[in-house]
Amino acid sequence: MMSCSPEELQKKSQELLAKWQACQAQPGFDGLVEFAVTVSSLTEFLEARGLSGLHQSAHALEQKVLSQFDQTSGTTLGTEALQALSQQVQEFLDRAQAFARGQVAPAEERRNQPEAPQTVTLVPVHKVAFVTTQPVPWRDLVAQVGYFNVQVEVFATVQALPAAPEPSIVLVDAVGLALADFVARVQALRGQFSASTIMGLNLGSDFESLQHALGAGCDACFAEGTQHAAIIARIIKLCSNEEEPPYRVLVVEDSKTAGALIRRTLSESGMESQAITRPQEVLTALAQFQPDLVLMDMYMPGCTGVEVTRVIRQHAEFLSTPVVYLSGDSNVALQVDALRLGGDHFLTKPFNPVILNAVVKSKIDRYRTLRRTMLHDSLTGLYNHTTSKQYLQTAINAARQQGSQLCVAMIDIDHFKAVNDTYGHPMGDQVIRNVAWLLRQRVRKTDSVGRYGGEEFVVLLPGSNAEQAHAVLDRIRVDFSHIRQPVEDGWFSCTFSGGIAQWNADLDSEVLLKRADEALYLAKRAGRNQVSMGA
Numbered sequence: 001m002m003s004c005s006p007e008e009l010q011k012k013s014q015e016l017l018a019k020w021q022a023c024q025a026q027p028g029f030d031g032l033v034e035f036a037v038t039v040s041s042l043t044e045f046l047e048a049r050g051l052s053g054l055h056q057s058a059h060a061l062e063q064k065v066l067s068q069f070d071q072t073s074g075t076t077l078g079t080e081a082l083q084a085l086s087q088q089v090q091e092f093l094d095r096a097q098a099f100a101r102g103q104v105a106p107a108e109e110r111r112n113q114p115e116a117p118q119t120v121t122l123v124p125v126h127k128v129a130f131v132t133t134q135p136v137p138w139r140d141l142v143a144q145v146g147y148f149n150v151q152v153e154v155f156a157t158v159q160a161l162p163a164a165p166e167p168s169i170v171l172v173d174a175v176g177l178a179l180a181d182f183v184a185r186v187q188a189l190r191g192q193f194s195a196s197t198i199m200g201l202n203l204g205s206d207f208e209s210l211q212h213a214l215g216a217g218c219d220a221c222f223a224e225g226t227q228h229a230a231i232i233a234r235i236i237k238l239c240s241n242e243e244e245p246p247y248r249v250l251v252v253e254d255s256k257t258a259g260a261l262i263r264r265t266l267s268e269s270g271m272e273s274q275a276i277t278r279p280q281e282v283l284t285a286l287a288q289f290q291p292d293l294v295l296m297d298m299y300m301p302g303c304t305g306v307e308v309t310r311v312i313r314q315h316a317e318f319l320s321t322p323v324v325y326l327s328g329d330s331n332v333a334l335q336v337d338a339l340r341l342g343g344d345h346f347l348t349k350p351f352n353p354v355i356l357n358a359v360v361k362s363k364i365d366r367y368r369t370l371r372r373t374m375l376h377d378s379l380t381g382l383y384n385h386t387t388s389k390q391y392l393q394t395a396i397n398a399a400r401q402q403g404s405q406l407c408v409a410m411i412d413i414d415h416f417k418a419v420n421d422t423y424g425h426p427m428g429d430q431v432i433r434n435v436a437w438l439l440r441q442r443v444r445k446t447d448s449v450g451r452y453g454g455e456e457f458v459v460l461l462p463g464s465n466a467e468q469a470h471a472v473l474d475r476i477r478v479d480f481s482h483i484r485q486p487v488e489d490g491w492f493s494c495t496f497s498g499g500i501a502q503w504n505a506d507l508d509s510e511v512l513l514k515r516a517d518e519a520l521y522l523a524k525r526a527g528r529n530q531v532s533m534g535a
């Protein structure tokens with residue numbers, strides 16, 4: 001789960017206040033647009049950082065600001081609107097300040113922090129508060145998430161929760177509660193915690209229950225009977241240290257001024273961009289910059305945006321890259337044609353920056369989700385077999401170019417057939433997920449982990465030699481062997497074996513993988529539960 005430093009939040013709050021003061025001083029349409037962009041960017045920032053309560057406040061403010069557009073166009077904001085907005089801005093700032101203050105734990109409290117469990121060496125402990133009167137059925141879930149540095153503390157009532165430090169996640173059990181009582185609990189929690197993600201458990205799956213739970217401030221709802229594995233997966237994902245890379249937009253626009261203006265708008269919303277003025281450069285720019293979306297001018301000298309898109313679509317790797325057109329022309333026939341020929345959206349100039357950012361982000365969100373399903377394994381969320389091999393090739397190219405080191409490790413769960421045979425296939429799946437999560441949590445951000453086959457994983461460690469890779473994976477191996485896999489009448493434990501191969505300039509990806517596989521075979525033959533560096 002991301003979070004942000006009190007200083008960062010302070011800076012964002014000051015930006016908001018400054019923009020609001022500027023807007024108040026000159027309450028015209030342009031000032032309101034500038035302020036709306038700031039609020040919109042703040043909302044997205046808070047969402048990305050997982051500061052759920054503050055995000056909801058900022059979102060409410062954003063809605064209020066945007067609703068003024070209908071009423072304000074061309075005129076100035078009325079006194080009443082100014083007052084209402086002022087109040088909402090102040091409410092947000094107060095909440096943000098209170099949260100930032102609470103984040104700085106007193107020295108005494110910091111000294112008394114419990115020590116991290118033994119398996120936890122590389123990532124911080126995440127605190128989860130669980131409000132339930134019936135904790136027994138959740139014992140397995142609590143144990144499972146514990147292995148991933150997530151500490152769950154159970155409370156019978158909302159009032160029993162300490163005000164600070166804020167938990168990363170609050171789980172609220174609806175079991176035995178009328179919907180109104182559950183909603184009241186969530187509202188009380190939302191008022192108390194500005195950052196925590198609130199997850200409702202054991203809810204009804206009907207429209208009314210979900211609508212009220214979400215309206216009260218729940219970020220996610222799990223219906224009665226949801227498999228624990230799905231809830232665990234969500235908790236681990238929220239607590240994961242993976243950061244979504246910034247959105248990347250390629251701007252194809254012959255006017256340098258218009259290109260710069262668009263880039264400024266995108267950057268205010270935290271997006272990275274690159275602009276080209278000559279459409280002929282688009283294929284090179286796509287290959288080098290690897291954007292998530294192309295913003296395309298409709299009319300350029302010698303070529304239309306539609307023609308450029310058709311060229312792009314001839315390359316399989318850019319077949320699904322979204323293209324959004326920008327045009328001064330609101331000709332409907334032209335728009336329909338542009339969309340029919342491979343475009344994804346049409347915006348008319350002059351563009352509203354808030355709408356532009358919202359359209360671009362929503363298209364990129366969809367695109368990334370689609371790519372995720374294509375590139376990742378559905379059971380574990382890791383890269384799938386094909387992607388892992390592609391990444392290996394990319395890593396080899398980079399190592400060759402930079403003259404740097406690279407190691408590949410193959411990991412295979414020991415006697416996995418026996419796990420399936422003894423505890424059933426779903427339990428086997430859970431063990432596979434556990435290995436996946438542990439590997440992901442414990443390697444560096446620059447490393448990559450893929451599910452290579454059924455119970456086989458591949459880890460790429462750029463910049464590491466065989467000894468360093470061995471040290472990392474052997475620590476993970478030992479910790480994995482200590483994890484208790486809970487079953488109905490107790491628990492069992494599992495081990496894995498690993499094989500490491502170090503790249504050198506003579507090796508291609510196939511040979512490197514073969515070497516890692518051979519090293520793995522040696523580890524298996526030598527008795528399993530060990531990591532081998534090969535012959």
Ligand SMILES: Nc1nc2c(ncn2[C@@H]2O[C@H](COP(=O)(O)OP(=O)(O)OP(=O)(O)O)[C@@H](O)[C@H]2O)c(=O)[nH]1
Binds near residue numbers: 416417420427528
């Ligand atoms: N639950 C589950 N099992 C799988 C999956 N993919 C493969 N398997 C099973 O994994 C088992 C792999 O067994 P083997 O390759 O014989 O090896 P092993 O039992 O792990 O023994 P060693 O590797 O020699 O330690 C097979 O029984 C497969 O059916 C999966 O996605 N889920």
